[in-house]
Amino acid sequence: MRSPYKIIIIASLILLSFSLVFGVLSILSFLNIPVVAKWLPFQQARPVHVSSALFWIITAAVVGIMYYSEGNFPLSKKIANWKIAFAIIWLMGIVAIFISYFMGYFGGREYWEFPPQLNLLLLVAWLILLAGFYMDVIQKLKDKPVYIWMWFTGILFFFFTFSEQQLWQIPWFRNSFLKEMTVQWKSNGSMVGAWNQMVYGTAIYLMVKISGDESIGHSKKAYFSYFLGLTNLIFNWGHHIYNIPTATWIRDIAYGITMTEWILVLSIIQGFRNKLNERERLRHLLTYKLLIAAEFWVFLNLLLALLMSIPAINIYTHGTHITVAHAMGTTIGINSMILLASLTYMLQVDKRKSNRVDRYFRIGYWVTQSSLMVFWLSLIVAGILKGVKAVSSPTIAFADLMAPVYPMLRIFMYSGIFLLIGMTILAVLLLYSVQRMANSK
């Protein structure tokens, strides 16, 4: 593996660790634990946590896309210059963003709360990625499997939604609260759809390679899932703006199509699982286990999302920790598991693993899965307690509303610490594999 890939992989794992550490610091600060709250207020810890989580997902997805598209389609012998240019500018942007956070310069809007000028670096890097991927892969490759379309769609729509996210800088949007909120929530909602295309495309690629069954990438179900994902990407932001007075048809469409994509992803993974024989399963055990974990979390989050979308239940859940459970349940349980699977595959951890690596992997894996379950459930219970009280006693003081919620948030905090430990073990094993990887590719 050549150095630009290694550097991006290392950067993505550092971002993952940052996200975990600042997630724990955020909740310690929120619960007013003096030693943390005194020097790191929640409103500063949260943006660092959320930005590093989003950059971890996007960076790990992109490095996989660049590496796999090269490995499968030997269009150039040496690493293309656009990949190097992307890596340098993208990582420079991220470093500048964290420096500005640590120096106390905030700005921007939710999830991207840094001085907006820094977006220029991200935008330039992304345009390079878009042009490079289009010219090297999309244009030259005949008979493209579905994951190539998913990757390209994800990259293209990330560009659209990222640009849309910046519309608040135009006074016409900024001067109206409703316009600004609509465009913020809409663009953030669609952006999730964009990176899901990149991440789910990666999951399909891994299933094709592990099983050796190329038909998974050309199956009718996979293409149907792609088009459904695209429809979701274009329309499902409607469920992010339920609370804004908009045309009813927008809500109705969003409500109708939101869950469909996940059901298909679930059935593709299940089909792959049923087809895989024991030998292939064992040969890619670590990657396989992480993909199966993602399948499990797709199922649980699908259940939660279906319940949350029922209007009679949504009255209680809206604006509670259930929304946070939904956000973290999907970004950790689904996106991060698929991306960890992708990194183990890229770094050939299964081929090179020793008994010691295997043992630590098992520990990291099970600590992650079990603590994530407690973490997720504690947020849901906290949300139910808050939602029921808020609806039954609408005039209640905030302190009284939150009193029954705090014990649950403490459980959330402890499980978060275990999640930090479990995922850090996995991240360290991957960093160790980067170091061991011979310059073979």
Ligand code: HEM
């Ligand atoms: C890879 C791991 C993680 C990812 C990808 C992740 C992702 C996210 C995302 C996307 C949000 C925004 C949620 C929203 O706006 O509704 C968030 C918020 C948050 N996360 Fe995480 N998270 C991770 C790990 C953790 C850990 C280990 C903790 C520790 C307890 C934690 C604590 C928090 C807190 C306190 C918030 C703010 C919730 C609020 O504003 O009410 N996260 N996280």
